Amino acid sequence: MKTLALKLEQLSDAPAAEILDSLRQLERKTSLVFTLLKASVYSIVLQQEILEGNGDEGGEGGEGEGEGDDTLGL
Numbered sequence: 001m002k003t004l005a006l007k008l009e010q011l012s013d014a015p016a017a018e019i020l021d022s023l024r025q026l027e028r029k030t031s032l033v034f035t036l037l038k039a040s041v042y043s044i045v046l047q048q049e050i051l052e053g054n055g056d057e058g059g060e061g062g063e064g065e066g067e068g069d070d071t072l073g074l
Contacts, residue, residue, distance in 0.1 A: 011019065
C-alpha cells in the first residue's frame with residue numbers, strides 16, 4: 001500500500017505533459033498489440049477454412065462462407 005501511495009505522489013508531482021506523452025506511447029503500443037491479435041485470429045480462421053476445404057473438395061464449400069466476415073469485425 002505504501003508503494004502505491006508513493007507512486008501516486010510521484011505521478012502527481014510530474015508535469016501533465018509528461019504523463020500525457022506516456023499515455024500516448026501506451027496507447028500506440030496497445031493498438032499495435034490489438035492489430036497483431038486481430039491478424040493472428042484472422043490467420044488461424046483462414047488456415048482452418050483452408051484445411052476444411054481440402055477435405056471437402058467435391059462439396060459446395062458452404063460451411064466456410066461467412067465465417068471470414070465475422071473476424072473482420074474484431
